Amino acid sequence: MTGPTRDRACAEIREAIHSRFDVGDGASPESRLADHLATCTACREFEADLRVIRRGLASTPELELPDAVLREVWARTIDAERRPTPGFGFRWRALAAAAALVLLAIVGVWRLGIPEPEPSPQQIAEAKRQTRLVLQLTTDALRRTERASVRGVLGEEVSPALRRVPIRWAPASTKQRSGS
């Protein structure tokens, strides 16, 4: 048997070799397999290689899961289930704490004050008008106060003193009167 025919036979036999390793899962007839292996070096080597590889894999040691990891598993599973659930007293304490926090928040906002809204353009214009009016009134009051003060100085408070002081009044010249 040579060429493509042999190649096909080898391919089939290799499938049979695979299957022989999976005994109980559909093994092919042993006699055909044995006959071919007896004459085909390549397939014999193939089978021998797989035997060694499988032996090597089977001898791989099993790792030990660290205890710390296992403890973490228990903590997240069985132990978490066994932890006692919060009772009646705990719930009321939690509610009271929440109510206290809400009250504190309300008081805090009240003390800090609620920021006033921005004034409208009309309010700004009215405020300007009132400010100008106040300024005008204040200016008038100051002028009246000044005149009153001057009158007071020259007329009332000072006039008694002026009466006691002799004053020679000489009419000023035009030039002097104009202030030059």
Added chain:
Amino acid sequence: MDGDAFERLVREQKNRVYSYAAMMLRGNVEAQDVAQEAMVRLWQHRARVDPAVAHLWLRRTVHNLCIDRLRRCKVRPEADVEPDETPAPEEQAGPQRLAESGELRRQIERALGQLKPTDRAVLLLREVQGLSYAEMTQTLDLPLGTLKARLHRAREQLRRRLVRTGVTP
């Protein structure tokens, strides 16, 4: 499944699932995370899991978590990279000596890490952990024909890699 049954199952399977995850992920720390997460998920879903196949449910969860992690890393450990560890001819030991010294097993494990995760999975479950085809179909959720084809391909891939690195069994 009650707490006692869960505890019994975890104690029976913990090392097996951890070892599987470690060989899939090629790292012990990630494997510990995966093993822990799978056990916790089993607890969370215990009402829906049939106790008779809870061990397979656990294995499938571990397998899926491993595949997810490998996809997220987007690293296929040397799967498409030609191995560059060809020893010099004078350093190549015969297969018998390698087998005796444990070096062959180390070379096999190294070549195993270079396979695609799906191929690595079938070899680990079948050759290392000794699952039957029926258990493997339930664990991997694959039809029997696909499973056999994948297993046969994985064995040949592994052999080819070992031959390429000069470790001819």
